[in-house]
Amino acid sequence: MASLRHELRIAAAPDEVWAVVSRPESIPEWFPGITSCTVDGNVRVIKTAIGLEMPEEILTNDPILRRFAYRITSPVYRFHLGVIDVIELGTNDSLCVYSTTAEPDTLALIVAGGTVGALAEIKRLAEGD
Amino acid sequence: MGRKILFITTDQQRYDTLGVNGGTLARTPVLDRLANQGVRYERCQPTSVVCMPSRASMLTGQFPSTHGAWMNGVPLAIDAPSVAENLHDAGYATALIGKAHFEPFMDPFGRFAENSLANLGIPTIEQPWFDGRRGVHRGFDYLEFATHGVMGPLHYAKWMMANHPESLGGFYQVVDGDLNVNAAGGGDSGAPQVKYNDVPREWYHTDWVAERTIDWLNQQESSRDWFCWMSFPDPHHPWDPPKSEIGRVPWREVDLPVNYLERASEREALIDQKARHWRAWYDGTLVSNYEAPAKWVPATLTADQVREVNALNAVEVELIDEAVGRVLRCIEDKGWGDDVDVVFTTDHGEFQGDFGFLFKGPYHVDALMRLPLIWRPARVTKTAPGVVTAPVSLVSLAATFLSVAGQPAPAWVEGDALPQSDDEARTRGHDATVTEWDSSLFGVDVHVRTVLTKDHLYTEYAKGTLHEGTEGELYDLRDDPLQRVNLFSDPSLANLRATLHERLRAHEDRPGERATPGIVMAPV
Numbered sequence: 233m234a235s236l237r238h239e240l241r242i243a244a245a246p247d248e249v250w251a252v253v254s255r256p257e258s259i260p261e262w263f264p265g266i267t268s269c270t271v272d273g274n275v276r277v278i279k280t281a282i283g284l285e286m287p288e289e290i291l292t293n294d295p296i297l298r299r300f301a302y303r304i305t306s307p308v309y310r311f312h313l314g315v316i317d318v319i320e321l322g323t324n325d326s327l328c329v330y331s332t333t334a335e336p337d338t339l340a341l342i343v344a345g346g347t348v349g350a351l352a353e354i355k356r357l358a359e360g361d
Numbered sequence: 362m363g364r365k366i367l368f369i370t371t372d373q374q375r376y377d378t379l380g381v382n383g384g385t386l387a388r389t390p391v392l393d394r395l396a397n398q399g400v401r402y403e404r405c406q407p408t409s410v411v412c413m414p415s416r417a418s419m420l421t422g423q424f425p426s427t428h429g430a431w432m433n434g435v436p437l438a439i440d441a442p443s444v445a446e447n448l449h450d451a452g453y454a455t456a457l458i459g460k461a462h463f464e465p466f467m468d469p470f471g472r473f474a475e476n477s478l479a480n481l482g483i484p485t486i487e488q489p490w491f492d493g494r495r496g497v498h499r500g501f502d503y504l505e506f507a508t509h510g511v512m513g514p515l516h517y518a519k520w521m522m523a524n525h526p527e528s529l530g531g532f533y534q535v536v537d538g539d540l541n542v543n544a545a546g547g548g549d550s551g552a553p554q555v556k557y558n559d560v561p562r563e564w565y566h567t568d569w570v571a572e573r574t575i576d577w578l579n580q581q582e583s584s585r586d587w588f589c590w591m592s593f594p595d596p597h598h599p600w601d602p603p604k605s606e607i608g609r610v611p612w613r614e615v616d617l618p619v620n621y622l623e624r625a626s627e628r629e630a631l632i633d634q635k636a637r638h639w640r641a642w643y644d645g646t647l648v649s650n651y652e653a654p655a656k657w658v659p660a661t662l663t664a665d666q667v668r669e670v671n672a673l674n675a676v677e678v679e680l681i682d683e684a685v686g687r688v689l690r691c692i693e694d695k696g697w698g699d700d701v702d703v704v705f706t707t708d709h710g711e712f713q714g715d716f717g718f719l720f721k722g723p724y725h726v727d728a729l730m731r732l733p734l735i736w737r738p739a740r741v742t743k744t745a746p747g748v749v750t751a752p753v754s755l756v757s758l759a760a761t762f763l764s765v766a767g768q769p770a771p772a773w774v775e776g777d778a779l780p781q782s783d784d785e786a787r788t789r790g791h792d793a794t795v796t797e798w799d800s801s802l803f804g805v806d807v808h809v810r811t812v813l814t815k816d817h818l819y820t821e822y823a824k825g826t827l828h829e830g831t832e833g834e835l836y837d838l839r840d841d842p843l844q845r846v847n848l849f850s851d852p853s854l855a856n857l858r859a860t861l862h863e864r865l866r867a868h869e870d871r872p873g874e875r876a877t878p879g880i881v882m883a884p885v
Binding site: 341 | 434465467468469470471472476477480514536538539540541651802803880881882883884
């Protein structure tokens, strides 16, 4: 099991950052390489730029804690947990933390690598660039 | 019209695999002839002993600590400097055909340009350049990619899937179900990463790279200069050349490498002289890097497995030699023979049984660091054939290509052009080269710096997960060319050690702007 974390400080109110990440259907807007998705209840299926489809289960979408958690349920993963936390640092200052825990370890590295670009896009959208 | 440039690289090829360098297993008449017509380098060293940082150094003329792609899995910044951009500006047609690997292969999101342009089937895409302009991807007009297998979105894999799906299963599965480097054994000996591949030779990636290169050359106008990087994925593992060819080198008749000691106790005595991570890997207690199979224990390597790996490696080297011959014939047939500079090298070496290991990692000895390098200048230059024994580095390639094109080396290039003789090397101060290693994977950090001089190979391990920051290795290449006796702790050599330490410190303190180190995006 490997656990990795990336974070980015964002010059926006935490509610603005949360507004970007909390809509499950918004993920193609901010996760590079995810081109589309469908959402049905707590099941989201993403499609990547190379045509790969991966089903996910949304576990937590908590606007008070500002935490979004999901797991990839594709059988290639023995375990996956992705967590996005938006933490208030100030009135126009937030920290967005994207954690990935997965087995096999290699898949954690690949997905966590993707979250680096996702954080940059979340920042861009939240800051209104 | 100036000089055209054919840049030929292989992947993970030892110095001693060429006949002209003393190799006895593979017959390499084409490369031997090229070396005898041009300049052969006896001490070429990579900037890194894994693919991505080393290849990025060839393109940028910079060390990994400058270009920022410091370990496999860290993509080279899309706007990093590129010698191909400068050649493109100078009017050259530019192509890279075969293995690039400036960006990670493992890319299910299709985020990296190499994978996405291959997936789209387009020759290049527009990207930001180092100087702020936009232009073709890393300066290449034409890109067509291959790697070691037939999975994924790269051009060769897609060609195989579309045209020869019945042969896909013949290839070794490079990674296992956990996406780690596969430890499964095959062949007659059960060696890891070995398989007898029933793919017809003409569909194998070595011939594909040569044929795609010839096709591109046939489309070029004679009046225009070109820079073509022809990049073979072999002889990197897996060792799965076409089965029809393996009779060239019967593995049971292969002599064991001089640096593979059959008796385990003797082998282990050599390993125990080196820094502690050598023995940890050998015993299987810790694999510090992704490039070696996580589930393979080197101590289990048998003499027959070493023989079989070396035999199959030699077969792959022979196929490359023949493929190079076909491309050179095409160039002659087109009447360009006098005007083409040919440079042949590889990105790093391979253990192939030395000290009881296969594959590669943070182990800075000749197996991984002494590389074949040949520069056959265009015949119009009337350059005298020669041999350079002074240490040179792949970091010099970018400046060399620019000098061939009559272009000045830009400020971002850290290595100056290759010398063509020992006299020139002496005059221009080519007396030492540096190899870097930095890795950080799943909580294991390793940081290594090595300097090679004419007489010594000196390595320091910085503080990391496995090292205290006080360990090192020092080999006297005059008395110990096989690097068996570690003199690092010899008190009588304190002055020598201090001098070599200063060399490494000067490297760390060298002037120039460094890119922000990239982030690990994938294992490889």
